Amino acid sequence: MTESAMIETLPGARPSTTRLSTIASLAILIAIGLACFLGPWLSPHAYDRVYRDYVLTGPSLVAHPSPEELDMSLSALTQRLHIESAYAIEGDTLHLTLKSPAPVDPRVARYFDHSDLFGTAKIIGHGAGDHSLHLDLPIRQIYFLFGTDANGRDLLTRTLIAGRISLAVGILASLVALFVGVAWGATAGYLGGSVDAIMMRVVEVVYALPFIFLVIVLVVVFGRNFVLIFVAIGAVEWLDMARIVRGQTLSIKRRDYVAAAEALGATTPAILWRHILPNAAGPIVAYLTVLVPRVILLESFVSFLGLGVQEPLTSWGILIADGARNIQASIHLLVFPAVFLGLTLAALNQLGENWRDRLGVGGA
Amino acid sequence: MLRLVLARTAAAIPTLFAIVTLAFFVMRLAPGGPFDSERGLDPEIMKNVQHAYGLDLPLYKQYGLYLWHLLHGDLGPSLHWRDFSVNDIFKVALPISMQIGAEALAFALLVGVPLGMAAAIRPHGIVLWLARIVTLCGIAVPAFIVAPLLQVGFGLNLRWLPVAGWDDGDWRHQILPVFTLALPQIAVILRLTQAAMRDTLSAPFIRTLRAFGLPSSHIYLHAFRGACLPVLSYLGPAAAGLLTGTVVVETIFSIPGLGRYFVDGALGRDYTIVMGTVVTVAVFIIVFNLLVDLAYGLVDPRVRHD
Numbered sequence: 001m002t003e004s005a006m007i008e009t010l011p012g013a014r015p016s017t018t019r020l021s022t023i024a025s026l027a028i029l030i031a032i033g034l035a036c037f038l039g040p041w042l043s044p045h046a047y048d049r050v051y052r053d054y055v056l057t058g059p060s061l062v063a064h065p066s067p068e069e070l071d072m073s074l075s076a077l078t079q080r081l082h083i084e085s086a087y088a089i090e091g092d093t094l095h096l097t098l099k100s101p102a103p104v105d106p107r108v109a110r111y112f113d114h115s116d117l118f119g120t121a122k123i124i125g126h127g128a129g130d131h132s133l134h135l136d137l138p139i140r141q142i143y144f145l146f147g148t149d150a151n152g153r154d155l156l157t158r159t160l161i162a163g164r165i166s167l168a169v170g171i172l173a174s175l176v177a178l179f180v181g182v183a184w185g186a187t188a189g190y191l192g193g194s195v196d197a198i199m200m201r202v203v204e205v206v207y208a209l210p211f212i213f214l215v216i217v218l219v220v221v222f223g224r225n226f227v228l229i230f231v232a233i234g235a236v237e238w239l240d241m242a243r244i245v246r247g248q249t250l251s252i253k254r255r256d257y258v259a260a261a262e263a264l265g266a267t268t269p270a271i272l273w274r275h276i277l278p279n280a281a282g283p284i285v286a287y288l289t290v291l292v293p294r295v296i297l298l299e300s301f302v303s304f305l306g307l308g309v310q311e312p313l314t315s316w317g318i319l320i321a322d323g324a325r326n327i328q329a330s331i332h333l334l335v336f337p338a339v340f341l342g343l344t345l346a347a348l349n350q351l352g353e354n355w356r357d358r359l360g361v362g363g364a
Numbered sequence: 365m366l367r368l369v370l371a372r373t374a375a376a377i378p379t380l381f382a383i384v385t386l387a388f389f390v391m392r393l394a395p396g397g398p399f400d401s402e403r404g405l406d407p408e409i410m411k412n413v414q415h416a417y418g419l420d421l422p423l424y425k426q427y428g429l430y431l432w433h434l435l436h437g438d439l440g441p442s443l444h445w446r447d448f449s450v451n452d453i454f455k456v457a458l459p460i461s462m463q464i465g466a467e468a469l470a471f472a473l474l475v476g477v478p479l480g481m482a483a484a485i486r487p488h489g490i491v492l493w494l495a496r497i498v499t500l501c502g503i504a505v506p507a508f509i510v511a512p513l514l515q516v517g518f519g520l521n522l523r524w525l526p527v528a529g530w531d532d533g534d535w536r537h538q539i540l541p542v543f544t545l546a547l548p549q550i551a552v553i554l555r556l557t558q559a560a561m562r563d564t565l566s567a568p569f570i571r572t573l574r575a576f577g578l579p580s581s582h583i584y585l586h587a588f589r590g591a592c593l594p595v596l597s598y599l600g601p602a603a604a605g606l607l608t609g610t611v612v613v614e615t616i617f618s619i620p621g622l623g624r625y626f627v628d629g630a631l632g633r634d635y636t637i638v639m640g641t642v643v644t645v646a647v648f649i650i651v652f653n654l655l656v657d658l659a660y661g662l663v664d665p666r667v668r669h670d
Contacts, residue, residue, distance in 0.1 A: 213611075217638065220394055304508045
């Protein structure tokens with residue numbers, strides 16, 4: 001071993017970076033979690049609100065509409081009305097004059113009300129013989145920090161809503177796996193004998209099942225329902241948990257305090273709950289840190305294939321699939337959800353790794 | 365060794381039986397059938413079609429028939445690809461998936477093992493950073509993000525490689541899918557090698573070798589043998605991971621492999637294709653795990669099976 005390698009492995013040299021990465025990962029996770037949880041309520045846009053005039057807008061910190069957008073949208077509108085127009089901008093209002101050889105019906109103002117760019121139009125006055133109409137249009141300032149998608153929906157709000165779904169599926173599916181796996185593994189390990197043999201045999205059978213194939217079949221069978229997606233994912237991810245818990249239980253149940261509890265006449269569930277599970281908590285949490293990112297990845301993967309939650313609800317996988325379809329015209333559709341997903345996965349992994357290091361539990 | 369093979373084969377039979385049963389009944393629970401379309405078939409025709417495929421029989425009879433055919437290696441006719449049996453389709457699709465998978469695994473090993481060892485031997489400088497970046501990418505950037513970016517970068521903008529398609533396995537069509545498939549595996553293999561190498565290098569026998577004054581290249585060779593054990597035992601899960609990956613990669617790059625037939629089949633209720641894929645993949649995983657266990661015995665005398 002080289003000198004520097006020795007120094008690197010000395011105790012005391014590593015904790016500082018480990019601690020730093022733990023804090024950073026936690027900060028990222030809390031930030032993303034809070035943003036996804038609170039963000040959609042704070043956002044001025046509803047996640048399913050369609051802005052027809054802002055389709056595939058790029059991300060920007062500047063308020064919309066820009067002068068070009070105003071001009072384009074106005075000319076599109078007046079072209080549809082077969083009407084000539086002239087306008088001047090003054091602060092937040094736009095003075096518009098519509099001219100036509102035929103008399104101008106004041107009801108055209110409605111068209112401008114329906115646009116996403118303007119508030120309610122105010123009719124200022126008519127020109128001679130009703131051949132022209134003066135309108136005052138308040139310009140609506142809108143921010144699309146992440147841009148909009150192909151349907152004109154705010155990507156920031158959608159990314160946050162998607163995060164809610166992805167994180168919720170990740171946590172709930174992991175909980176399903178946790179409960180099933182712990183119950184199964186602890187029972188098998190504690191009872192032992194033929195019960196153990198049969199229960200572990202079942203685990204082995206399910207183990208040989210191709211996971212992703214099973215999830216796809218389950219999702220296809222039971223429909224694209226939020227609850228069933230996480231139950232389906234949880235149903236295939238409990239196996240490792242069961243194995244780990246069984247192994248722990250096998251070693252813990254030989255301890256004296258378990259024998260003592262048995263001698264005192266404690267019931268089996270009580271022993272499992274009071275003595276075995278608390279002592280197996282370390283490895284269980286260690287595996288949970290592997291499980292959560294894996295489940296989030298699996299969910300986004302299923303969503304990417306078009307089997308996730310249904311529109312207008314969304315998840316990171318669906319958004320990424322959307323982005324992949326529109327990648328040439330507007331790469332922001334791919335980048336933002338991908339960054340959120342990537343940061344979450346990376347932070348969860350780092351956190352898990354540090355936790356396992358601390359516990360001295362190896363394995364990836 | 366023969367005993368291990370026999371025992372595993374014997375154990376695989378009930379496993380496979382359970383898988384086939386589970387897949388059969390779960391698939392049949394799904395609403396909708398393989399011949400549903402928007403316009404709907406004439407009831408008379410529907411009856412004939414269902415009769416032709418034996419779908420009008422009671423479920424237990426269908427199940428029995430399926431098992432009977434399966435015993436003879438017949439996966440049945442495809443319900444969507446008219447005049448093709450599932451065997452016909454798999455004869456073409458399976459080698460494609462296996463080829464991509466094997467190439468990706470080889471690539472992942474060729475990159476991951478040396479890089480992991482280098483990062484363990486010299487845990488500082490460029491090598492360590494490279495290892496960290498590769499690991500992070502493999503963990504945080506899933507295949508379905510990497511693939512579109514590669515398609516745009518190398519396919520559309522640079523025009524070096526085709527965006528998608530297979531073209532009978534032309535090598536240019538293989539580069540992007542194989543790379544995409546290998547990336548997450550590289551990350552895991554790298555991390556495993558790095559950790560194992562680090563542990564092995566601090567083992568007493570390495571210190572002894574150093575004390576004897578062996579050149580460091582020899583020492584690393586000895587350490588390598590110990591360090592490759594975790595990688596070897598990871599190959600089983602890796603194969604499963606690659607199979608999972610092929611579903612996405614084949615869909616994105618439109619490669620006519622097993623994964624794509626499976627997704628299409630599951631969506632179109634092509635019962636036989638879905639069942640066939642599940643059975644094939646399960647057999648594949650079982651055989652592969654057996655091979656890995658045998659190889660493990662060759663490398664590690666402590667677990668030799670005889």
